[in-house]
Amino acid sequence: GAVVSQHPSRVICKSGTSVKIECRSLDFQATTMFWYRQFPKQSLMLMATSNEGSKATYEQGVEKDKFLINHASLTLSTLTVTSAHPEDSSFYICSARDPEPENEQFFGPGTRLTVL
Amino acid sequence: GQNIDQPTEMTATEGAIVQINCTYQTSGFNGLFWYQQHAGEAPTFLSYNVLDGLEEKGRFSSFLSRSKGYSYLLLKELQMKDSASYLCAVLDSNYQLIWGAGTKLIIKP
Numbered sequence: 001g002a003v004v005s006q007h008p009s010r011v012i013c014k015s016g017t018s019v020k021i022e023c024r025s026l027d028f029q030a031t032t033m034f035w036y037r038q039f040p041k042q043s044l045m046l047m048a049t050s051n052e053g054s055k056a057t058y059e060q061g062v063e064k065d066k067f068l069i070n071h072a073s074l075t076l077s078t079l080t081v082t083s084a085h086p087e088d089s090s091f092y093i094c095s096a097r098d099p100e101p102e103n104e105q106f107f108g109p110g111t112r113l114t115v116l
Numbered sequence: 117g118q119n120i121d122q123p124t125e126m127t128a129t130e131g132a133i134v135q136i137n138c139t140y141q142t143s144g145f146n147g148l149f150w151y152q153q154h155a156g157e158a159p160t161f162l163s164y165n166v167l168d169g170l171e172e173k174g175r176f177s178s179f180l181s182r183s184k185g186y187s188y189l190l191l192k193e194l195q196m197k198d199s200a201s202y203l204c205a206v207l208d209s210n211y212q213l214i215w216g217a218g219t220k221l222i223i224k225p
Contacts, residue, residue, distance in 0.1 A: 006158075034213075042217075043203070043215055043216070043217040043218045044159070044203070044215050046213075046215075049212070091156070093158045093159075097211075104149070104161065104164060105149075105213060106161070107151075107158040107159050107160070107161075108158060109157070109158050110157065110158040112156075
């Protein structure tokens with residue numbers, strides 16, 4: 001199957017700093033990428049849908065000024081958590097949709113963010 | 117509204133068979149996915165069904181009935197490494213994935 005990479009895999013930062021997470025589709029072009037957040041023992045929560053060349057679509061309750069998404073190319077989307085606070089500590093997972101042949105979403109390995 | 121239902125937790129014995137059910141009510145249907153997720157890791161793809169019937173892939177099989185809004189994931193010859201959460205997700209008419217909350221499968225020796 002297709003491969004999606006995510007970097008970094010783990011980050012620990014101080015409260016108030018900004019953290020950038022990269023998501024790359026390695027062997028296919030993804031016009032659409034998705035950003036999820038997952039708290040311990042809970043299901044995936046879709047944060048936003050990232051479309052190449054246009055503004056991301058955020059889910060209700062997700063602050064777009066806090067979680068900046070840039071889908072700069074067909075293989076790269078970035079999520080920047082601005083002025084991170086301890087409550088932002090979570091597992092952030094991106095996925096990329098491969099339209100051929102089955103619109104399957106392939107997931108990156110995830111980024112564990114810990115804000116001290 | 118859109119809704120995906122699956123049991124919260126199931127327990128099974130190593131070597132046995134377990135069936136995880138998923139029922140859905142969505143605006144449109146463009147396929148149903150099953151994913152496996154181990155604790156602390158991202159989900160990995162298991163199966164995709166868009167037509168009615170059974171798809172078999174090794175120890176794992178997935179079944180779909182579109183008229184009933186129902187799917188199941190069948191795991192045979194269970195191994196300890198199969199202990200994980202299993203997520204059911206439906207691709208709706210806008211090609212957005214609607215996720216179930218996941219079923220935590222516990223395998224006992």
